[in-house]
Amino acid sequence: DGGITQSPKYLFRKEGQNVTLSCEQNLNHDAMYWYRQDPGQGLRLIYYSQIVNDFQKGDIAEGYSVSREKKESFPLTVTSAQKNPTAFYLCASSRENTGELFFGEGSRLTVL
Amino acid sequence: GEDVEQSLFLSVREGDSSVINCTYTDSSSTYLYWYKQEPGAGLQLLTYIFSNMDMKQDQRLTVLLNKKDKHLSLRIADTQTGDSAIYFCAERSSSASKIIFGSGTRLSIRP
Numbered sequence: 001d002g003g004i005t006q007s008p009k010y011l012f013r014k015e016g017q018n019v020t021l022s023c024e025q026n027l028n029h030d031a032m033y034w035y036r037q038d039p040g041q042g043l044r045l046i047y048y049s050q051i052v053n054d055f056q057k058g059d060i061a062e063g064y065s066v067s068r069e070k071k072e073s074f075p076l077t078v079t080s081a082q083k084n085p086t087a088f089y090l091c092a093s094s095r096e097n098t099g100e101l102f103f104g105e106g107s108r109l110t111v112l
Numbered sequence: 113g114e115d116v117e118q119s120l121f122l123s124v125r126e127g128d129s130s131v132i133n134c135t136y137t138d139s140s141s142t143y144l145y146w147y148k149q150e151p152g153a154g155l156q157l158l159t160y161i162f163s164n165m166d167m168k169q170d171q172r173l174t175v176l177l178n179k180k181d182k183h184l185s186l187r188i189a190d191t192q193t194g195d196s197a198i199y200f201c202a203e204r205s206s207s208a209s210k211i212i213f214g215s216g217t218r219l220s221i222r223p
Contacts, residue, residue: 004154033210040120042200042215043155050209058210090154094211099143099204101211103154 002027006091006104013078013085013111021076021107023091030096032074036060037088037106046089049074078109086111114138116214118201123220130188132217134201137182141203144177146186149198149216158186158199193221 007022025032031050035043045058049068063082068074078085088108092101118134136144142163147155161168161175161184168175174187188195198216205212 006154035213040215043213045210048210056209092154098160099211100145100157100160101147101155101202103156105154106152108152 004091004102004104006107011109015111016080018077018079021089023074024072025093027093029093031094033092034076035090037090085109114205114212116201116203116212118214118217121218123222124191126221126223128191130191130219132186132199134184134214135182136203138203143204144184145202147200191221196221
């Protein structure tokens, strides 16, 4: 079945460590996105990529990094520079004409 | 900048209609969306409306768009317990490069 796969679903990190969240899609979509979700704040855009080897900062990119070496993959690294990384992270890809987003099941990161 | 606003909570009785409202600021939005999120999961698209439409109906769902007032609503007829979730309104920005989300409305169903 086509879709977005995120891993891991749950992740615990000690302060000062970098972690990488995986996002893979087999929908053949060019555009991919990373959102952060905090309670009561909706979704905030971290980074997005409209094509392979290209990506742009979203509204809250500080402390995060991404790469887009393959169309299918858009990993997100949460660096130690991110001051408050505990959150639910959602990856998505979009259908070009309508902009409809297809989401993964999310990764919940907790910093201990 | 672009902004999307919605109320945080809505409680309805099972079998009644639910109406979730949303306002947005970008008058050049091309598409507006409603997404549903169940606990601990990603978002699923419920429906969307193109900006040149006033209404769209899909089974129990009715979307109304008032472009003049920049107001979007989602009506769920005959609300069931399985409709309990957070509902997000979203718009496609005029640059078409990103989707802007509201904060979500948590819909709870009482017997």
